[in-house]
Structure formats: structure tokens, C-alpha cells
Amino acid sequence: MVDDRKLAVLRAIVEDYVSTNEPVGSKALADRHNLGVSPATIRNDMAVLEEQGYIAQPHTSAGRVPTDKGYRLFVDRLSQVKPLSSAERKAIESFLAGAVDIDDVVMRTVRLLAQLTRQVAVVQYPMLTHSTVRHVELVPLSERRLMFVLITNTGRVEQRVVELPDVVDEQRVAHLRAILNASLDGCGLTSVPDKIADLPERLPTEDRPLAATILSVLLESLVDRHDEKIVFAGAANLAGADFTVGLRDVLEALEEQVVLMRLLGETSDLSALTVRIGSENPYTGLQGTSIVAAGYGSGDKQLARLGVLGPTRMDYPVTMGAVRAVARYVSQILAAS
Amino acid sequence: MVDDRKLAVLRAIVEDYVSTNEPVGSKALADRHNLGVSPATIRNDMAVLEEQGYIAQPHTSAGRVPTDKGYRLFVDRLSQVKPLSSAERKAIESFLAGAVDIDDVVMRTVRLLAQLTRQVAVVQYPMLTHSTVRHVELVPLSERRLMFVLITNTGRVEQRVVELPDVVDEQRVAHLRAILNASLDGCGLTSVPDKIADLPERLPTEDRPLAATILSVLLESLVDRHDEKIVFAGAANLAGADFTVGLRDVLEALEEQVVLMRLLGETSDLSALTVRIGSENPYTGLQGTSIVAAGYGSGDKQLARLGVLGPTRMDYPVTMGAVRAVARYVSQILAAS
DNA sequence: CTTGGCACTCGGGAACACAGAGTGCCAAGC
DNA sequence: GCTTGGCACTCTGTGTTCCCGAGTGCCAAG
Numbered sequence: 001m002v003d004d005r006k007l008a009v010l011r012a013i014v015e016d017y018v019s020t021n022e023p024v025g026s027k028a029l030a031d032r033h034n035l036g037v038s039p040a041t042i043r044n045d046m047a048v049l050e051e052q053g054y055i056a057q058p059h060t061s062a063g064r065v066p067t068d069k070g071y072r073l074f075v076d077r078l079s080q081v082k083p084l085s086s087a088e089r090k091a092i093e094s095f096l097a098g099a100v101d102i103d104d105v106v107m108r109t110v111r112l113l114a115q116l117t118r119q120v121a122v123v124q125y126p127m128l129t130h131s132t133v134r135h136v137e138l139v140p141l142s143e144r145r146l147m148f149v150l151i152t153n154t155g156r157v158e159q160r161v162v163e164l165p166d167v168v169d170e171q172r173v174a175h176l177r178a179i180l181n182a183s184l185d186g187c188g189l190t191s192v193p194d195k196i197a198d199l200p201e202r203l204p205t206e207d208r209p210l211a212a213t214i215l216s217v218l219l220e221s222l223v224d225r226h227d228e229k230i231v232f233a234g235a236a237n238l239a240g241a242d243f244t245v246g247l248r249d250v251l252e253a254l255e256e257q258v259v260l261m262r263l264l265g266e267t268s269d270l271s272a273l274t275v276r277i278g279s280e281n282p283y284t285g286l287q288g289t290s291i292v293a294a295g296y297g298s299g300d301k302q303l304a305r306l307g308v309l310g311p312t313r314m315d316y317p318v319t320m321g322a323v324r325a326v327a328r329y330v331s332q333i334l335a336a337s
Numbered sequence: 338m339v340d341d342r343k344l345a346v347l348r349a350i351v352e353d354y355v356s357t358n359e360p361v362g363s364k365a366l367a368d369r370h371n372l373g374v375s376p377a378t379i380r381n382d383m384a385v386l387e388e389q390g391y392i393a394q395p396h397t398s399a400g401r402v403p404t405d406k407g408y409r410l411f412v413d414r415l416s417q418v419k420p421l422s423s424a425e426r427k428a429i430e431s432f433l434a435g436a437v438d439i440d441d442v443v444m445r446t447v448r449l450l451a452q453l454t455r456q457v458a459v460v461q462y463p464m465l466t467h468s469t470v471r472h473v474e475l476v477p478l479s480e481r482r483l484m485f486v487l488i489t490n491t492g493r494v495e496q497r498v499v500e501l502p503d504v505v506d507e508q509r510v511a512h513l514r515a516i517l518n519a520s521l522d523g524c525g526l527t528s529v530p531d532k533i534a535d536l537p538e539r540l541p542t543e544d545r546p547l548a549a550t551i552l553s554v555l556l557e558s559l560v561d562r563h564d565e566k567i568v569f570a571g572a573a574n575l576a577g578a579d580f581t582v583g584l585r586d587v588l589e590a591l592e593e594q595v596v597l598m599r600l601l602g603e604t605s606d607l608s609a610l611t612v613r614i615g616s617e618n619p620y621t622g623l624q625g626t627s628i629v630a631a632g633y634g635s636g637d638k639q640l641a642r643l644g645v646l647g648p649t650r651m652d653y654p655v656t657m658g659a660v661r662a663v664a665r666y667v668s669q670i671l672a673a674s
Numbered sequence: 675c676t677t678g679g680c681a682c683t684c685g686g687g688a689a690c691a692c693a694g695a696g697t698g699c700c701a702a703g704c
Numbered sequence: 705g706c707t708t709g710g711c712a713c714t715c716t717g718t719g720t721t722c723c724c725g726a727g728t729g730c731c732a733a734g
Binding site: 100101102103134135137139141147149151153155157159160161233234235236238239240246247248249251252254255 | 472478
């Protein structure tokens with residue numbers, strides 16, 4: 001029982017509400033959009049839409065406001081992603097092109113996205129999972145401590161300080177470094193554990209304690225960082241918007257890495273452009289917010305995800321366009337480097 | 338003409354106002370603190386304090402509120418830093434002790450400080466200026482690109498990707514790496530430019546273009562990072578407080594590295610525990626906030642600063658105690674590693 | 675210098691009225 | 705059967721008024 005005109009009405013309601021932030025009434029709708037019907041007809045349609053749960057009125061005798069379900073229908077069937085202007089594209093491209101390393105890429109991306117969408121931007125660091133080992137470095141810091149540095153082909157650098165069981169000399173370290181590099185170079189991070197499983201056995205007995213210590217740190221750092229680093233920017237953009245739920249809760253959620261992580265999507269398909277609307281979100285404290293996220297990564301390998309978080313009442317077509325575009329450009333940049 | 342009792346009155350006003358967030362009147366003062374005088378006397382004192390600019394009334398016939406000048410006097414002469422409880426000390430110690438690397442130390446510190454003070458915490462990364470070169474690594478990424486990694490004795494790792502003018506082979510890279518390490522190892526970062534100034538001349542002609550490229554990147558990265566990285570946490574704590582000025586401005590300032598940088602203090606004495614109150618702050622948008630900051634660093638070398646930002650109406654003794662304590666513990670941790 | 679008394683001043687909250695926007699329903703028209 | 709104009713009704717938000725109470729400044733007495 002949802003015919004085309006009712007859908008058009010819903011679309012109009014969403015658009016008007018997003019742009020005015022006020023409940024929209026039948027008369028205003030008839031005026032602003034040329035639906036070709038009278039306010040009375042629209043009222044009838046709205047009554048039906050309300051009954052079906054797509055819209056609601058804050059109180060009797062006020063205009064209608066889209067519900068989460070209404071936004072969902074809008075996003076799924078009534079809107080199309082709005083591409084960016086060419087000026088915006090150029091700006092993105094040149095802004096991202098200046099990045100000097102992976103940290104810089106992520107930093108620039110998150111700022112760019114925040115500025116572009118005027119929302120809070122969230123960017124996950126490229127996953128190590130799909131990376132390969134480029135180089136392993138062991139740097140003696142003192143007699144019994146050394147720094148372990150792992151460099152991946154995605155430009156990521158992992159570092160750990162290792163406390164050694166014994167005093168070791170430079171040569172042993174050099175030897176182990178050579179062996180590690182020989183056996184791990186080019187190896188995918190996920191297969192590192194297998195590769196090094198039997199490594200101690202192939203070493204002279206006196207090197208084994210050292211190797212075991214270092215390898216255990218290596219493994220640990222791989223596991224630890226499996227839940228990946230995430231950064232956000234643009235919190236100031238939250239200040240304007242008024243949430244149904246407290247601003248405090250939103251800010252708190254943003255500082256919880258693990259929450260952010262799940263927000264970006266536990267989807268199996270990393271590359272999808274996903275939208276999570278209001279109550280679809282599992283976290284209380286984020287009920288009034290929506291998340292638009294997309295995967296990025298070089299070529300066919302999706303490395304991680306990025307997106308924005310904003311009030312449920314957001315301009316979905318534009319936001320989705322911006323997120324998708326930024327994801328693509330970041331992918332390009334990463335592919336080129 | 339500011340005798341002891343007037344100071345006592347000012348102190349009482351600050352304390353009451355901080356704890357109640359309401360303008361404090363003469364009667365309430367006489368009740369809550371036993372100043373040994375009547376409300377009328379207090380009124381006289383308050384009139385004087387107001388005339389001298391230490392307190393103000395939001396409107397006629399309301400209680401008094403400390404001015405920035407009043408807070409300043411309070412901080413300078415009327416309060417003493419409140420030490421933490423031993424439980425808190427223990428919590429700090431064990432929380433910081435678990436850090437695995439420098440990033441982790443900074444991250445834990447900033448979160449700890451935010452939680453402890455219920456304000457926004459700001460921590461500057463240890464400065465490279467006082468660090469020395471521990472190791473330089475050159476990792477070939479492809480034929481014409483290599484990654485340059487600089488490891489310092491403070492555990493900081495700087496990385497840059499370098500585009501090379503020509504295809505270079507592994508041996509040349511190895512050679513240059515050896516030379517770089519030989520001449521830079523243990524050298525203070527500030528003296529790196531001098532050390533490498535004449536390096537190309539001491540190389541065979543064919544290595545010079547490569548060396549020049551890499552060295553220029555090295556220099557660049559030293560300069561670039563001179564304005565140091567800063568992180569913050571606890572933005573959620575801002576949500577409760579109401580600023581005279583918009584929350585938005587504060588959040589915006591927090592995301593500007595360079596602003597944060599200057600907030601922590603351009604003081605020549607890195608180690609000082611400094612307080613900047615309201616309008617003493619050069620930035621519009623941060624008029625309603627105060628900053629309490631302290632230096633930290635191992636031993637006699639102060640490496641950087643950390644602190645918290647909160648509403649002008651904050652509990653200075655407690656906040657100062659927390660900041661000072663955290664600074665000390667971080668210094669300890671860094672000295673030990 | 676301190677103190678009690680006293681008149682004065684505002685801000686904030688409660689009570690109230692009212693305009694305006696929007697709705698639901700109904701009966702007439704295409 | 706859908707659409708439309710008319711109409712009574714229901715709210716919220718806003719503006720007004722009024723009043724209470726906290727707090728002050730001043731003054732004269734101790």
C-alpha cells in the first residue's frame with residue numbers, strides 16, 4: 001500500500017526536514033514541492049505513512065518528522081548518492097597528494113572528510129592483516145634492551161621495546177636480524193606466526209633464548225594491533241547539532257577505540273558503502289546518530305574503513321557522496337605509494 | 338589595602354563558587370566558613386574586592402563571582418597544590434607501568450589525566466630536540482622509492498618515504514646506510530644538520546645525488562616535526578561544563594595542533610607548573626577556559642609538556658596536584674625506559 | 675571597624691492568555 | 705474511489721504580568 005506518490009511525499013519530508021530542522025507540515029510540502037496534489041491529499045498520505053512507521057509527529061498538531069525506518073527507506077530506495085563537484089574533487093586530490101607517510105595520509109584524510117561533510121570523520125588505519133613484511137629491524141638500545149621495528153609494504157611501522165633475558169652482543173643481534181629478514185621478507189602478516197614457529201630450532205642453541213624473546217614480542221604485537229588504530233576529527237561539528245541524546249555520550253563513544261571500530265562496520269564486505277541509522281546502531285548513547293562508512297584500499301584488497309558520524313538528521317546523499325569519493329581517492333593514493 | 342581577612346573572603350568565594358557553580362553571597366559565606374565576622378562586614382570586604390577587580394557580580398543583587406584576576410590571586414597566593422591520595426598514586430603508577438612503547442605511554446598518560454581530572458587532557462610528545470640518533474634505517478620499497486626511518490633514544494620513530502632521482506641498487510643503499518649511521522649515531526638531533534652538511538663531499542661522485550635526496554628529506558623531517566605532535570583526550574568532559582563562550586570554539590581549538598602547542602606554554606622554563614587563566618589566554622574561543630600545564634621529562638632534561646584544559650571555574654588545587662603528579666610519574670617511566 | 679536594620683533591586687519561576695501552525699474528519703466534487 | 709476545500713480542534717511556543725526571595729548598599733549605633 002505504498003504507492004509512488006506516498007514515496008514522493010516521504011522523500012519530500014526527509015529533504016525538507018533535513019534542510020530546515022523543523023517538523024514539516026502538509027501545507028509547506030505542497031508549497032515547496034510541486035507534487036500536484038492538495039495539502040489535504042498529502043495529509044491522507046502522511047497519515048498512512050505514519051501508521052506504517054515511516055514518519056512520526058513530535059506531538060499532536062505538529063508537522064511530521066522521519067523515523068529511523070523512514071530514513072532507511074529514503075536511503076535505500078528514494079535517494080541517489082550525490083557526486084561531488086569537480087572543484088571539490090580537485091581539492092581532495094591535491095590535499096591528499098601532499099601526504100608524506102601513512103600517518104600523514106590518515107591524518108589528512110580524516111581532516112578532509114570532517115571538513116567536507118561538516119560531521120565527525122572517523123578513519124581506521126590500514127589493516128596489517130593484508131600487509132606484507134618489508135623489513136625487520138633490531139636496534140640495540142642498551143645492553144639488555146633493544147627496539148624491534150617492523151616495516152610493512154603499506155608504509156606502516158610497528159615498534160616495540162624488548163627487554164632481553166641476557167646481555168647480548170651486537171653480532172648476535174645482527175645475525176638474528178639477517179635471519180628474520182631472510183625468512184619473513186615479503187611474507188604476509190597473517191602467515192608470520194607459521195613462518196617463525198620453527199625458527200628457534202634452526203638456530204644455534206645459544207641464540208635461542210634471545211630469538212624466543214624477540215619472537216614472542218613480535219607475535220604479541222601482531223595480535224595486539226589486530227584491533228586496529230582509529231582516529232577521528234571534527235568533533236567541533238557536533239557542537240552545533242542537538243542530539244536527542246546527550247552530546248557527552250557521543251563524545252565518550254568517540255574516544256573508545258573499540259566502539260568506533262564496531263561502528264565502522266563489522267560487515268563482511270569491507271568495500272561496501274554502508275549506512276547505519278539511529279537505532280540500528282547497537283550503542284546507547286549513539287541513538288541519535290547515523291554512520292556512513294565505506295571501505296578503502298588499494299586495488300582489490302580492501303584495507304580498512306572510513307566514514308563519518310553525524311546526527312540522524314543528516315543529508316545522506318551528499319554525505320554518502322563525500323565518503324565514497326574520499327574512500328576512492330585514498331585508495332588511489334595508497335595504490336600509488 | 339588587601340588585608341588578610343579580605344584574602345580569606347576571596348578564598349572562600351572561590352572555593353564556594355567552584356563547588357556550587359552559583360554566585361556566592363555574604364550570608365552564605367558567613368554560614369559555611371567560620372570567618373568570625375558578620376555578613377555585613379563581609380559585604381564591606383566584598384565591595385572592596387569588587388572595586389579592585391577580584392570579584393564581580395553577574396547582575397545587581399546577585400552574589401559575587403571570581404574574576405580571572407581573582408582566580409589568579411587565588412592560585413598564586415591563596416591555595417596550595419593538593420597532593421593525590423595514595424590510592425590514586427598507586428593507580429597512576431600501575432596504569433602507566435603497562436605501557437609498551439612511546440606511543441602507548443603518551444596515550445595512557447593522556448587518558449589517565451583526563452580521567453583523573455575530569456577535564457580535557459593534553460599531552461605533547463617528547464621533543465626530538467633533546468633526543469639523539471639511535472639508528473638510521475633505509476629500506477628499499479621499490480626500484481625508485483625507499484623508506485627512511487629514524488629511531489631516537491627516546492623511542493620515537495620517524496619515517497618518510499623518499500622518491501629517488503634514479504634507480505639505485507641495494508649495495509649503494511647499504512653503503513649509504515652504514516655511512517649515515519657511522520656519522521650520526523648518538524648525535525643530538527639539533528646537531529644533525531651540521532654533521533651532515535659536508536657528507537656528500539666525502540662520498541664518491543656517483544653516490545651524491547642519492548645522498549643529497551635522502552639528506553634533504555632527513556632535514557625536512559627534522560624541521561617539519563619541530564612543531565611537535567600533540568594529542569588530547571577527555572573531550573566528553575567538556576559536555577557537562579557550560580562555557581561563557583561556545584563549546585564549538587573550544588573543540589575547534591583542541592583540534593588545532595598549533596593552538597594546543599602554544600596553550601601548553603611557550604614558557605622558557607619547561608619544567609614549571611603553569612596556570613593560564615581565562616583571558617590570560619591569547620585565543621578567543623578559549624576565554625572561558627583555564628590551562629594547567631607542567632613539564633615532564635627524564636632527569637634534568639625536560640622533554641615536553643602536558644596539562645589539562647577546563648572551565649575557568651575549576652578546582653585549581655586538585656587539578657594542579659593531578660597534573661604535577663602525572664608529570665612526575667611519566668618522567669619516571671621515561672627515565673626507566 | 676563592626677554590626678544589625680532597612681529599603682531597594684533584580685532575576686527567575688509560575689500563571690495565564692493567545693496566536694499560529696497543523697491535524698483529522700467530513701461532505702461534496704471529479 | 706480518490707481528491708479537495710472547509711472547519712473545528714489541539715497543541716506548542718511566546719510574550720506578559722506578577723511575585724517571591726536572595727542579595728545588596730547604606731546608615732546609624734555599638
